[in-house]
Amino acid sequence: MKEYLISAFKSAAQKLDYLNSIEFVFDIPKLEAHGDLSSNAAMLLTKKLRKSPRTTAEEIISALHLDPAVVYKAEIAGPGFMNFFFTPSYIAGKIKDVLQESVNYGRSNKYAGKKANVEFVSANPTGPLTVGHGRNAVVGDTIANLLEWIGYEVDREYYFNNAGRQMRVLGDSVKLRYLELLGHEIEFPSDYYQGEYIKEIAQTLIDEFGDKIIDDPPDGIFKERAEKLIFQDIEKTLSSLNIKHKIFYNENTLYEEKKIDLLLDIFKQRELSYEKDGAVWLKLSMLGNQQDKVIVKSTGEPTYRLPDIAYHITKFDRGYDLMVDLFGSDHNATYPDVLAGLKALGYDAVRVKVLIHQFVTIMENGEAVKMSTRKANYITLDQLISEVGSDVVRYFFNMRNIASHMNFDLSLAKKHSEENPVFYLQYGHARICSILRMIEGENLKLSVDDLHLLTSDEEQQLIKKIIQFKEEALFSAEGFETNRICTYLEELAAAFHRFYTFCRIIGSEKKLAEARIALATAAKIVLKNGMSILGVHAPERM
RNA sequence: GCGCCCGUAGCUCAAUAGGAUAGAGCAUCAGCCUUCUAAGCUGAGGGUUAGUGGUUCGAAUCCACUCGGGCGUACCA
DSSP states (O other): OHHHHHHHHHHHTTTOGGGGGSOOOOBOOSSGGGOSEEEOHHHHTHHHHTSOHHHHHHHHHHTSOOOTTTEEEEEEETTTEEEEEEOHHHHHHTHHHHHHHGGGTTOOOTTTTOEEEEEOOOOOTTSOOBHHHHHHHHHHHHHHHHHHHTTOEEEEEEEEOSSHHHHHHHHHHHHHHHHHHTTOOOOOOTTSOOOHHHHHHHHHHHHHHTTTTTTSOIIIIIHHHHHHHHHHHHHHHHHHTTOOOSEEEEHHHHHHTTHHHHHHHHHHHTTOEEEETTEEEEOGGGGTSSSOEEEEOTTSOBOTHHHHHHHHHHHHHTTOSEEEEEEEGGGTTTHHHHHHHHHHTTOOGGGEEEEEEOOEEEEETTEEEOOBTTTTBOOBHHHHHHHHOHHHHHHHHHTSOTTSOEEEEHHHHHHTGGGSHHHHHHHHHHHHHHHHHHGGGGTOOOOOTTGGGOOSHHHHHHHHHHTTHHHHHHHHHHHTOHHHHHHHHHHHHHHHHHHHHHOOSTTSOHHHHHHHHHHHHHHHHHHHHHHHHHTOOOOSOO
């Protein structure tokens, strides 16, 4: 529908030159009385033309040449809106596109040929993934899906660090538990990893080596074993959400390939860094940030900034047109440094899109549970998945804007999981499948010959909702907003359930019934395609 | 103190680049199953969009300040 108006406006612009100065944007009015699509173009031109918007609107409409078989009414309303009303048979005809494109309906090729990298999760292997990581994991994977949907070739990437302080503490923690299990008196420091899983890892070492490794250093077999087992656990958790990263990028690679040294040299050569108090500082204040920051500590060890910048340079080198970084709000102070560093070196930092999601507050019995991997005070993502299922977890995390702090009441989620909107969508899909199974016995089949019979309110609204899908997907992807897909699908499912209640298929006159089968099939296609973006199953029966 | 994010119905959240009368779900109340799945549908109540000012034809949306909450503010990541 929009395409039709846009091309009509374009040809009108040949006569009315001022139309070239604006973008053709059409909104779907909230009220049906305001038509199917509406434009505020005349109002935007008020100042420029020094004419009343209603006069301008009249001028535009008379220049449009609209086919009455497509748009049966174009009116001016309110302060100067132009409202367009499409004929029911034109709208119904759009069902054919959906059926034809089927599993690909809603995809676009706007970004075909472009490569994107989505970096998400990126938790260091110090413990199991928590519910907090769940939001990151689900949203990251869904954004990757969305980008694929609009034409990008997408690599999902996981960046991790198995060196550094956190991991040293991990090795120390395992070694201590190992000694404890062998019967030694130990004192377990409060800033070591407290979780049970540390003991389990230590136990696997005892099972395998007994006390033979008692003199090995903590950062040898102890750390290595912990890393290996924890990573296996993380990958298992992710795969139960159907998430699979293509690339695991180890920070170590940056050292091994001398990229850190090289970067340090470049900063020095370009006089972007200096030494002070035995440390190396990056001149971030010169690059528009608040203050200079240390990139190499006086101990000789780099801070995270240096490898992070080097890491992003590898992404540029690997040829990505778009690089998405998704992390929690606890990282919100780190990325400006990295971006400033990249910019200073001449990289096009706008290709890096940093997304910050707010934290998940877990409520239990009306109280917020503070989470810390170190303190072992957390609810694992595994626990959550086994309690409510992967579909609910994925839907739940996707349905909120990442900027909003979300409360997750565990007890409520368990209790009301059957009332979750995800079931509403799935039920819609299952209902359609059920009808389609049934029609064979009724001597009915899908037909697009008489779509013009679909004129009722319920039918028209369902069709209109269906054909919004492509634009919704594009919009969601460009804005990195997974929650828009959820909102859209809930509206679509509602439109279908209403149609289902009022428009019977079996028992209606044959031509009408077969047109309705076409419509129901189109609804099924879009429901399923939308759910596949979210990573939620579309069951055939419930 | 400073920086980023947030504040919308009792609760959880929407609101399609500033548009017309702010919408859903849950919860509450009243209805609808001898016909394709009632995990559904219809209807009702529920709002000074935290507050105050500003920008303009028009503000939940943009700007300023105030209040309240989250996360940061390291030679941790």
